[in-house]
Amino acid sequence: MPEELRQAHKHCSNHRQEVESSLICGCFFCLSVYPPSEIREWVDEDHDGGGTTATCPKCGIDSVLGDKSGYPITDVFLKSMKTLWFW
Secondary structure (H helix, E strand, O other): OOHHHHHHHOOOOOOHHHHHOOOOEEEOOOOOEEOHHHOOOEEEEOOOOOEEEEOOOOOOOOOEEEHHHOOOOOHHHHHHHHHHHHO
């Protein structure tokens, strides 16, 4: 497993602050790219009852990365993540 992709996967959960401060987000399941303002559903409630993990507004899967993760939100990178984690 490529180390970069394994490390990037750590940024797809419990990442609300990182995602909300990003300029662009992408889903490595459906490969959609969108601004964080489109995200409406969050799962993994914290102690205050707010969700901490984004779900994709296009497909509903919790495979969202924001550009503040430090990883590129590009078609090539998202496809690499999909190949590793979903196929």
